[in-house]
Amino acid sequence: MSTPAPTVRTAVDVRTATDSDWPAVELIDSVGFGYHPVEADLTLARTLTRTEDVVLATAEDVPVGVAMDLGFDLTVPGGAQLPTRGVTWVSVVPTHRRRGALRALLTELHTKIAATGAPLAALTASEAGIYGRFGYGPATVLDTVRFDRRFARFRDSTPDPGGVFIADAKSAAERLPGIYDRWRRLVPGAQSRPQAHWDHTFADPEAHREGASALFFLVHPDGYATFRRAGGSGGKEAATVVDELVAVTPDAHIALWRALCGLDLTVTIEAHLHADDPLRLQLTDYRLVRTTGRADDLWLRIMDVPAALEARTYAADLETVIEIRDPFLDAGGTYALTVRDGRAQCRRTDATARVSTDIDVLGSLYLGGHRARTFAAANRLSAADPAEVAALDIAFGAERPAVLGWGF
Ligand SMILES: CC(C)(COP(=O)(O)OP(=O)(O)OC[C@H]1O[C@@H](n2cnc3c(N)ncnc32)[C@H](O)[C@@H]1OP(=O)(O)O)[C@@H](O)C(=O)NCCC(=O)NCCS
Structure with missing residues (x-):
C-alpha cells in the first residue's frame, strides 16, 4: 500500500484506529523499524492488540504515526500479579519526526491507559533517550554473555541433578507454557504469556533466525531452554545461541546449563543472564563467562x-x-x-x-x-x-x- 504525502507543515491530529487502518499501521511500523513483518508477526500483533487500543497520528487525514497497547499481568515482588498495559509499535514516519507526533500519541494513549485502571504501564525501548520524559524508567538489567563451553568445568560443589531431556517442537509446545507460567508467577517483571505469543514462538519464522537454525528444546520438569545452532560453516565457529532459559528451581537451572555445555561440536555459548545469575560462581574459572553487553529490557511507568x-x-x-x-x-x-x-x-x-x-x-x-x-x-x-x-x-x-x- 502507499499513502498520499501530507504536507510536512500541517498540524498532527490523533485518533483511535479502525480495522481499515491496520495496513497503514503495519507500513508505518515496518518503515520505522526497518523490517518486513512476516504473516506470523502481523497475526501476533493483531491478536494481542485490540484495534480500539491503537492510536494514530494523522496529518491531513493521512496516517503519519502510531502507538498501541496490549494487556498482561506482570509479577511484582512478593508474587502479586498486576494488570499492566504494554506500550508497543510506536513509530512516526520520517517526514513528520520531531514535531510532537509522539508526544501527542503518548498523551492520548496514556489517557486511555489511565481509564483502564491498570496500575502499571510497560515497554521495551528502541532508544534509551526517549521515554524518561514520559515517566518510564528502566526496571530490569539483562546481560549478554559468551563463553567457550569446551573450557566450562563445574566446581565439585555444583549439583548435578540431571532430569533434562531433548524434545521436538510438538512436545515442547505441550510442555513449555505450563513451566513458563509457574516461573513467571515467581519472578518480578515476568508477564502472563498469551497462547498467541506461544504460537508465534513455535511458528519460529525463518526471517527472525538471523541465519541460525530453527529452535531446539531442552526440557526439565521445572525448566526449559530454547536455543539455535549458528555458524559452523565457512570458517565460522559453531555456536549455541540460547533464546530462552527458564528455571523454576535451582536444580532446573544448573541441570539445563550442564546440558547446554554438553553440546559437543559447538564452541561458544551465547546467552542472556540477569546480573545475579549464579552460573559464573558454579564454574571453576570465574572469568570464563564474559559479559559482552548490558541492556535495559523492561521499562516501567507507575500509573x-x-x-x-x-x-x-x-x-x-x-x-x-x-x-x-x-x-x-x-x-x-x-x-x-x-x-x-x-x-x-x-x-x-x-x-x-x-x-x-x-x-x-x-x-x-x-x-x-x-x-x-x-x-x-x-x-x-x-x-x-x-x-x-x-x-x-x-x-x-x-x-x-x-x-x-x-x-x-
Ligand atoms: C522515536 C520516534 C517515535 C519519535 O517520534 P517524534 O514524533 O519525532 O517525537 P516527538 O516530536 O513527539 O518528540 C517528543 C519528545 O521526545 C524527544 N525525542 C523524540 N525522539 C527521540 C529520540 N530518538 N531520542 C531522544 N529524544 C527523542 C523529542 O525531543 C521530544 O522531546 P520534548 O517533548 O521533551 O521536547 C520516531 O523518531 C521514530 O519513529 N523512530 C523510529 C522507531 C522507534 O524507535 N520507535 C520507538 C519504539 S520503542
Missing part, C-alpha cells in the same frame, strides 16, 4: 502510585514521606509510605516530603532492579537525611532478581 506500592512486598520496615514528580501526566503528589512486616500502606498527604524523586525513578526502583542509593548518587533522588535513602534502599529490595518474561 497509580498507591495501588502499585501497596501491591508489592518489601524487605524491611519503612516510614517515610515521598514526593513523586510526574510532569507528563500532571499526576504527581506527596505520599506517606509505611511498611510493616513486608506490606505497605500508601496515602496522599500534606506532610513535608522527606524523600523526593521523579516517577521514572520510582519505575526503576519498583521491581528491585535498581537501587535507591544509586539514584541518590546520581542526584536523581534526594533526601535531607541520608538515613532516609538507606532505609528506602533496603526496603525496596526484592527476593528474586527482576527479569522480563517476553518482549513485546
Whole structure:
C-alpha cells in the first residue's frame, strides 16, 4: 500500500484506529523499524492488540504515526500479579519526526491507559533517550554473555541433578507454557504469556533466525531452554545461541546449563543472564563467562502510585514521606509510605516530603532492579537525611532478581 504525502507543515491530529487502518499501521511500523513483518508477526500483533487500543497520528487525514497497547499481568515482588498495559509499535514516519507526533500519541494513549485502571504501564525501548520524559524508567538489567563451553568445568560443589531431556517442537509446545507460567508467577517483571505469543514462538519464522537454525528444546520438569545452532560453516565457529532459559528451581537451572555445555561440536555459548545469575560462581574459572553487553529490557511507568506500592512486598520496615514528580501526566503528589512486616500502606498527604524523586525513578526502583542509593548518587533522588535513602534502599529490595518474561 502507499499513502498520499501530507504536507510536512500541517498540524498532527490523533485518533483511535479502525480495522481499515491496520495496513497503514503495519507500513508505518515496518518503515520505522526497518523490517518486513512476516504473516506470523502481523497475526501476533493483531491478536494481542485490540484495534480500539491503537492510536494514530494523522496529518491531513493521512496516517503519519502510531502507538498501541496490549494487556498482561506482570509479577511484582512478593508474587502479586498486576494488570499492566504494554506500550508497543510506536513509530512516526520520517517526514513528520520531531514535531510532537509522539508526544501527542503518548498523551492520548496514556489517557486511555489511565481509564483502564491498570496500575502499571510497560515497554521495551528502541532508544534509551526517549521515554524518561514520559515517566518510564528502566526496571530490569539483562546481560549478554559468551563463553567457550569446551573450557566450562563445574566446581565439585555444583549439583548435578540431571532430569533434562531433548524434545521436538510438538512436545515442547505441550510442555513449555505450563513451566513458563509457574516461573513467571515467581519472578518480578515476568508477564502472563498469551497462547498467541506461544504460537508465534513455535511458528519460529525463518526471517527472525538471523541465519541460525530453527529452535531446539531442552526440557526439565521445572525448566526449559530454547536455543539455535549458528555458524559452523565457512570458517565460522559453531555456536549455541540460547533464546530462552527458564528455571523454576535451582536444580532446573544448573541441570539445563550442564546440558547446554554438553553440546559437543559447538564452541561458544551465547546467552542472556540477569546480573545475579549464579552460573559464573558454579564454574571453576570465574572469568570464563564474559559479559559482552548490558541492556535495559523492561521499562516501567507507575500509573497509580498507591495501588502499585501497596501491591508489592518489601524487605524491611519503612516510614517515610515521598514526593513523586510526574510532569507528563500532571499526576504527581506527596505520599506517606509505611511498611510493616513486608506490606505497605500508601496515602496522599500534606506532610513535608522527606524523600523526593521523579516517577521514572520510582519505575526503576519498583521491581528491585535498581537501587535507591544509586539514584541518590546520581542526584536523581534526594533526601535531607541520608538515613532516609538507606532505609528506602533496603526496603525496596526484592527476593528474586527482576527479569522480563517476553518482549513485546
Ligand atoms: C522515536 C520516534 C517515535 C519519535 O517520534 P517524534 O514524533 O519525532 O517525537 P516527538 O516530536 O513527539 O518528540 C517528543 C519528545 O521526545 C524527544 N525525542 C523524540 N525522539 C527521540 C529520540 N530518538 N531520542 C531522544 N529524544 C527523542 C523529542 O525531543 C521530544 O522531546 P520534548 O517533548 O521533551 O521536547 C520516531 O523518531 C521514530 O519513529 N523512530 C523510529 C522507531 C522507534 O524507535 N520507535 C520507538 C519504539 S520503542
